[in-house]
Amino acid sequence: MNSLPLEPMIAPYRLRAIREFDLEGISQLYPESTAWGRSVAERRSWLQDAEDIAWGKNPKLRMVLEERKSGRALAGFTFDRKSEAVAMLRYGFRPSTAMTQIAGFVLARSFAFDVLNLIALRTDMVQGQNPLALVHEQIGYREAVRLRQWWRDAEGTALDFITYEAVNPAWEAKRGE
C-alpha cells in the first residue's frame, strides 16, 4: 500500500501539554473527564486532580493537538499506560477534518515511540467511526484485533470492535534478530 506524505500532513500541528486555557473544551478533548458542563472552577478542579509531574511516567498522560497557526486545541489525546511498554490511546476531537484527525494519530504515534519509548500504542474504535480505519496501514498502525459484532449501537445493530496498534520499529527489529 502506498504511504501517505506524512511530513506536510503533520506540519500545521503539534502536540503539547494541556494548559488551563484548554478548560473550555475539556469535555470534547477528554471524554473520560467528569467535568462536562460544570463550572470553570469544577473543571479546573478536575484538571488539578488529573495532572501531576512524572516526566512521561504518568499512568495517564494528557496531550493536546494544537493547530500551530491559530493556537486552537483541536483534539485531546490521553496515553493511558498499561505497562512500561504499552499504552492505550484515548482521544477526543473537536469538529475537525479527517486529515486533521489522521495527523493527530501520526503525531501520537511519534510521541509514543520517540519520547515515551513505548513498544506498542493501541487505540480501539467501533467500525466506521473514525478516519483512522481507512488509512491505518499508511500511517503505521495495523489492525491488531477485530471482535466481530462486539458493539451494539443505539438501534441495536451489532458492529465490529477494532483495536489498532502501532508497534515501535525498534522493537520489531529487535524481535526479528
Place this chain on the structure above:
Amino acid sequence: MENNFQPEMFGERIWLRPIEMRDALAIAQSAEFERDPQLPEPVIPVSETAFRNWIASRSENELVWAICRTDEQEAIGTASIRSIDLHARTAETGMGLFSPADRGKGLGQEVKTLILDFAFDVIGLHSLNCTIDSRNLRSQRSVERSGYVLAGSLTANIPLGLGQYADTLIYQILAADWRARNRDL
C-alpha cells in the same frame, strides 16, 4: 448481573458449583504444584487471604465456578464468565485446572461446553472472547477445539522482566458459530 443467577452445572467427569470461601486455599495452593513444562512460566504465589478477599469482592458482572470431579466437592480448577455486558451481550471467559496432571485429558473441553451453553443459552450472550499468552500452545489448541476463532494479537502485552515481553492472543466465539458447530457434531 441481574439476580446473579449462577447454577451448578454437570458434565460427564466434572461438575461446576459457584465458587465459595472454602476454595480460596485450593486456589492459593495451585501455585505450589510442580511446574507444568508446557506453560511458559511458573505461577506467582498469592496468599489464601488475597483469594478470600477476591471471592468476597467479585463484581456483579463476573461469575466464577469451582471445577470439581464428579461426586467430589474439592475444587480442581476454576472457570469464569467476566466483564458481562448485558447491553452488548458480550463477555470474557476464563478457565484453569490447578494440577498439571489434570490438564490435557479433555476435562477443559467439558468445562468449556458447560460454560458456553450457559453463556449463550441461559444468559443470552451473543459473543465471548478469551485471552491467551501467545506462548501457551496447549491453551490455543484447546480453545480452537471448542470453536473459538483467533481475532488478533496484542504486541508486548505481557511483561516478562528484563525488557522482555510476550504477545497476547485474543480469541472469539459467536453464539451462532457455537450453535452451528453443535448442530454439525
